[in-house]
Amino acid sequence: MQYFTNDYLEFFKELAANNNKEWFDANRKRYENSLKKPFQRFIDDLIESLSKIDSEIQITSKEAIFRINRDIRFSNDKTPYKLNNSAVISKEGRADKTYPGLYIELGPEHLRIYGGLYMPSTLEIQKVREAIVNQLDYFKSITEKSSFKNSYGEIRGEKQVRIPKQFKEISNKHPLLLNKQWYYFAQFPPEKIMENDLIELVVSCYKNGLEVKEFFKSALDK
Numbered sequence: 001m002q003y004f005t006n007d008y009l010e011f012f013k014e015l016a017a018n019n020n021k022e023w024f025d026a027n028r029k030r031y032e033n034s035l036k037k038p039f040q041r042f043i044d045d046l047i048e049s050l051s052k053i054d055s056e057i058q059i060t061s062k063e064a065i066f067r068i069n070r071d072i073r074f075s076n077d078k079t080p081y082k083l084n085n086s087a088v089i090s091k092e093g094r095a096d097k098t099y100p101g102l103y104i105e106l107g108p109e110h111l112r113i114y115g116g117l118y119m120p121s122t123l124e125i126q127k128v129r130e131a132i133v134n135q136l137d138y139f140k141s142i143t144e145k146s147s148f149k150n151s152y153g154e155i156r157g158e159k160q161v162r163i164p165k166q167f168k169e170i171s172n173k174h175p176l177l178l179n180k181q182w183y184y185f186a187q188f189p190p191e192k193i194m195e196n197d198l199i200e201l202v203v204s205c206y207k208n209g210l211e212v213k214e215f216f217k218s219a220l221d222k
Contacts, residue, residue, distance in 0.1 A: 003042040007034040019079040063093035115209040116183035131219035151208040157181030
């Protein structure tokens with residue numbers, strides 16, 4: 001099924017050059033018809049498809065989709081609107097952004113499908129490191145599996161210069177212990193969103209990261 005037309009991408013390109021309330025209000029009907037409604041239908045169907053392989057996913061699209069309005073309270077960039085649509089699909093949805101699941105971003109630059117942990121707390125970082133150390137062989141096997149690597153490449157994230165002593169020596173051989181984030185993403189050209197197999201593509205990526213997702217979920221006692 002095709003969810004999006006080329007106007008989805010064109011709208012964001014034009015918004016980038018006219019990121020203000022006046023332009024957005026003048027194009028609001030276009031936004032509703034070409035972006036908001038199709039994106040909601042897509043997320044509705046994606047949630048339904050993912051729930052068949054991950055039964056804990058029972059949220060609605062309203063609980064998953066982020067607003068297009070930017071939070072500009074603490075930002076030097078005062079442009080009011082984001083230049084993509086995004087959603088997080090997990091057991092908790094937007095209510096708990098640290099809960100391992102799927103984060104998807106559709107914009108004029110790319111389609112990205114994310115997994116892993118992006119903003120874990122200090123306690124959660126400790127828990128993940130302990131889980132990696134306790135299951136080194138298993139963690140290595142699932143992150144080096146061909147299906148995972150073909151979709152996502154590798155686990156990414158910022159690293160810490162100073163880490164607890166208990167991890168320091170072993171981190172020389174296992175550098176992911178230095179991470180304070182553990183995320184991964186698959187990236188595709190933006191035009192991919194107009195293809196009929198978009199749902200199947202995202203579901204395939206989710207399946208290929210499911211073991212890693214479950215590892216992080218277990219590490220955090222979620």
